[in-house]
Amino acid sequence: MAKPLGTTIGSMPITSHPTTEHVKAGTATHCPYCALQCGMIVAADEADGVVRNVSITPRRDIPANAGGLCQKGWTAGELLTNGERLTTPLVDGRPATWEEALDHAASRIAAIRAEHGPDAVAVFGGGGLTNEKAYLLGKFARVAVGTSQIDYNGRFCMSSAAAASIRAFGMDRGMPFPITDLAEADAVLIAGGNMAETMPPFIRHLTLMRERGGSLIVADPRRTPTAAAADLHLQITPGTDLALALGLLHLAIAEGYVDDDYIAARTTGFDAVRTSVSAWWPERVERITGVPVALMRETVRLLGTARRAMVLTGRGVEQHAKGTDTVTAFINLALALGLPGTEGSGYACITGQGNGQGGREHGQKADQLPGYRRIDDPAARAHVASVWGVDPAALPGPGRSAYELLDALGTRDGPRALLLFGSNPLVSAPHVGRVIDRLASLDLLVVCDIVLSETAAAADVVLPTTQWAEETGTMTNLEGRVLLRRRSVAAPSGVRSDLAVLSGLAARLGHPRGFPDDPEEVFEELRRASAGGPADYSGITYERIAEEGGVFWPCPSEDHPGTPRPFLDRFATPDGRARFTPVAHRPPAEDIDEDYPLYLTTGRVLAQYQSGAQTRRIAPLTEAAPEAFVELHPDLAERIGVADGERLQVISRRGSASGVARLNSTIRADTVFMPFHYAAEGRANLLTNTALDPISRMPEFKVCAVRLEKAA
Ligand SMILES: Nc1nc2c(c(=O)[nH]1)N[C@H]1C(S)=C(S)[C@@H](COP(=O)(O)OP(=O)(O)OC[C@H]3O[C@@H](n4cnc5c(=O)[nH]c(N)nc54)[C@H](O)[C@@H]3O)O[C@H]1N2
Ligand SMILES: Nc1nc2c(c(=O)[nH]1)N[C@H]1C(S)=C(S)[C@@H](COP(=O)(O)OP(=O)(O)OC[C@H]3O[C@@H](n4cnc5c(=O)[nH]c(N)nc54)[C@H](O)[C@@H]3O)O[C@H]1N2
Ligand code: SF4
Ligand SMILES: [Mo]
Numbered sequence: 001m002a003k004p005l006g007t008t009i010g011s012m013p014i015t016s017h018p019t020t021e022h023v024k025a026g027t028a029t030h031c032p033y034c035a036l037q038c039g040m041i042v043a044a045d046e047a048d049g050v051v052r053n054v055s056i057t058p059r060r061d062i063p064a065n066a067g068g069l070c071q072k073g074w075t076a077g078e079l080l081t082n083g084e085r086l087t088t089p090l091v092d093g094r095p096a097t098w099e100e101a102l103d104h105a106a107s108r109i110a111a112i113r114a115e116h117g118p119d120a121v122a123v124f125g126g127g128g129l130t131n132e133k134a135y136l137l138g139k140f141a142r143v144a145v146g147t148s149q150i151d152y153n154g155r156f157c158m159s160s161a162a163a164a165s166i167r168a169f170g171m172d173r174g175m176p177f178p179i180t181d182l183a184e185a186d187a188v189l190i191a192g193g194n195m196a197e198t199m200p201p202f203i204r205h206l207t208l209m210r211e212r213g214g215s216l217i218v219a220d221p222r223r224t225p226t227a228a229a230a231d232l233h234l235q236i237t238p239g240t241d242l243a244l245a246l247g248l249l250h251l252a253i254a255e256g257y258v259d260d261d262y263i264a265a266r267t268t269g270f271d272a273v274r275t276s277v278s279a280w281w282p283e284r285v286e287r288i289t290g291v292p293v294a295l296m297r298e299t300v301r302l303l304g305t306a307r308r309a310m311v312l313t314g315r316g317v318e319q320h321a322k323g324t325d326t327v328t329a330f331i332n333l334a335l336a337l338g339l340p341g342t343e344g345s346g347y348a349c350i351t352g353q354g355n356g357q358g359g360r361e362h363g364q365k366a367d368q369l370p371g372y373r374r375i376d377d378p379a380a381r382a383h384v385a386s387v388w389g390v391d392p393a394a395l396p397g398p399g400r401s402a403y404e405l406l407d408a409l410g411t412r413d414g415p416r417a418l419l420l421f422g423s424n425p426l427v428s429a430p431h432v433g434r435v436i437d438r439l440a441s442l443d444l445l446v447v448c449d450i451v452l453s454e455t456a457a458a459a460d461v462v463l464p465t466t467q468w469a470e471e472t473g474t475m476t477n478l479e480g481r482v483l484l485r486r487r488s489v490a491a492p493s494g495v496r497s498d499l500a501v502l503s504g505l506a507a508r509l510g511h512p513r514g515f516p517d518d519p520e521e522v523f524e525e526l527r528r529a530s531a532g533g534p535a536d537y538s539g540i541t542y543e544r545i546a547e548e549g550g551v552f553w554p555c556p557s558e559d560h561p562g563t564p565r566p567f568l569d570r571f572a573t574p575d576g577r578a579r580f581t582p583v584a585h586r587p588p589a590e591d592i593d594e595d596y597p598l599y600l601t602t603g604r605v606l607a608q609y610q611s612g613a614q615t616r617r618i619a620p621l622t623e624a625a626p627e628a629f630v631e632l633h634p635d636l637a638e639r640i641g642v643a644d645g646e647r648l649q650v651i652s653r654r655g656s657a658s659g660v661a662r663l664n665s666t667i668r669a670d671t672v673f674m675p676f677h678y679a680a681e682g683r684a685n686l687l688t689n690t691a692l693d694p695i696s697r698m699p700e701f702k703v704c705a706v707r708l709e710k711a712a
């Protein structure tokens with residue numbers, strides 16, 4: 001029997017698993033899914049290179065989950081064994097050898113580039129990719145292909161919060177404090193997040209906080225399990241959070257909760273913000289948001305009187321065409337109360353994807369170079385070009401953002417080839433009907449995936465890759481803590497790592513060096529490329545992560561302890577002060593009217609992950625959440641004559657999708673909710689609006705106008 005690699009880490013003991021006949025050694029690693037990156041020990045039987053009987057045990061040494069896992073984590077072993085894996089490259093739908101597939105892809109890329117120029121080749125990445133992959137993908141695009149056309153699915157995720165954090169604090173480290181600080185808070189406001197379903201072990205920190213007497217406030221149009229567990233639920237009209245945040249700040253000022261000493265010592269720009277909220281009196285805000293004045297007052301009292309308080313945002317307030325301004329308004333509130341950069345308090349964005357934090361730092365973003373540097377900054381270009389051994393002038397400039405890139409594919413000035421790693425846009429992109437047409441118009445679509453996702457099924461070339469427990473790499477969790485996700489089991493024969501794919505393609509494009517397929521070698525280069533940038537990883541090594549259980553960036557040297565709370569002394573702005581920015585409320589890009597009288601909002605359920613490519617293939621998860629549904633109020637259901645469990649058609653200006661009616665008397669009667677995890681007719685994204693935030697380029701996933709019909 002083959003032995004899994006790396007049977008111990010640091011002080012982690014080897015655990016045995018009484019559930020199977022053999023006593024198996026386990027490897028300490030992390031979950032394949034979300035940004036909590038729960039620690040787990042993975043053990044498996046391997047015979048003749050085939051992995052079976054995977055057992056998963058939660059780790060207690062990782063503070064984020066401290067012994068907890070959600071249903072997706074517990075069942076993640078099935079990703080390794082369920083027989084849904086791609087194990088052979090496909091060219092035009094037929095099995096091919098790796099040589100044939102890579103030769104074909106590279107020669108088509110070279111031909112398209114020769115005929116139309118390097119920007120005719122586009123690259124799309126994902127926030128689930130390890131730091132090493134994200135880094136090498138960005139380098140591959142700029143150096144091996146020479147294209148500016150690269151972006152990634154994180155644009156659809158936390159980009160608005162990232163933009164707002166950079167605007168206010170000069171830096172975007174989503175949660176600029178350890179997650180365990182939450183338990184010590186006296187009040188926490190979650191605006192548009194549903195962690196009870198999206199990160200269940202996260203709730204433990206909030207439960208500890210409430211057991212100490214702290215209060216939880218949740219703003220959500222639905223009474224989610226998170227909202228139900230809160231002391232106050234602000235059941236807001238979708239798309240009106242900006243008005244709510246302005247109203248809360250108005251009240252905080254009126255009722256004397258503003259921290260004048262903090263504002264004077266640590267911020268700039270408060271006067272303009274104070275003036276900008278003066279007309280947002282509570283009754284006006286109640287009319288717009290539907291949140292009763294009394295609840296707003298109580299929210300402000302709880303936050304204002306707390307010794308330690310936190311304001312957190314999730315996708316509910318961020319995935320809007322005004323997401324950056326909405327998050328800015330919540331940051332303004334937090335700043336006025338003196339929270340950011342104060343030990344035990346703060347503002348945080350709850351990052352979503354497994355490597356949603358690290359994946360937004362090392363250059364797979366259209367406007368970015370490694371270390372969270374800007375690609376239009378001459379000093380950044382010079383530094384990174386020297387690490388890459390190229391002329392800075394040869395590095396392309398900024399490219400199109402994710403939706404703009406997808407929207408341009410196959411158009412007259414747009415890319416003609418797309419290489420896609422770690423995303424499934426035929427389910428997850430907005431206005432997916434349009435994206436289907438754009439992908440179909442390409443000369444070449446290459447998809448690297450572990451399963452035949454909806455997008456892989458549409459590709460000319462499909463390259464099967466290794467996944468989490470079959471490979472090693474670093475992941476930066478929602479706290480900004482860099483973790484080591486270790487190889488725990490053997491990969492099936494026939495698959496190669498994403499790094500090996502990039503290496504193989506780069507060699508065929510004339511770059512035999514500079515694209516190693518060994519993760520640690522890539523990480524060593526990433527350390528150098530990130531040195532001196534905002535997200536400085538230069539002091540982080542695989543060894544240190546293993547010994548210390550993770551290292552917080554920035555970490556500029558090997559003897560630096562890492563930075564759990566980066567803003568305690570100063571913010572990352574030139575003068576060290578946080579910046580207040582006045583912002584104005586406006587309605588959703590598409591408001592309701594006579595023809596489309598209901599708000600559609602979209603989001604997640606516990607048992608499915610993202611586009612569902614992974615979780616829809618896992619039996620216990622599909623049993624728990626088998627199909628697309630439309631959550632609606634019983635009064636609304638009665639008006640259209642539909643009963644619980646009957647099929648509904650949801651129609652927007654962009655398309656029509658269907659799901660079973662799920663009646664729920666706790667949702668607003670003007671709002672329906674669909675999860676976005678499902679394929680075919682169940683795709684919520686057949687309906688969603690592509691209106692983009694002007695700063696972050698985030699699409700308005702969280703609100704558009706629809707009508708309902710009973711399905712024939
Ligand atoms: N089970 C599961 N867990 C996941 C994921 C998954 O797909 N499945 N994905 C991971 C990823 S990538 C992410 S980004 C995170 C997302 O984590 P969350 O942000 O917690 O998830 P969402 O369900 O997208 O949105 C949160 C809530 O926003 C509410 N909402 C909708 N519109 C509005 C609005 O206009 N205002 C307000 N205030 N709230 C609104 C929704 O009702 C929903 O309950 O989850 C991560 N964890
Ligand atoms: N309507 C609506 N749409 C949304 C959202 C919403 O709330 N509402 N949320 C948005 C958000 S926050 C996000 S993050 C996106 C996510 O949406 P997607 O970008 O589609 O995310 P995933 O489903 O995680 O896609 C990951 C793909 O990569 C594959 N994969 C997994 N690991 C690896 C790997 O290591 N290498 C490679 N090559 N492939 C791998 C998986 O099998 C899967 O096919 O969806 C966005 N879309
Ligand atoms: S909460 Fe996230 S990281 Fe933890 S087990 Fe669930 S999916 Fe995995
Ligand atoms: Mo996300």
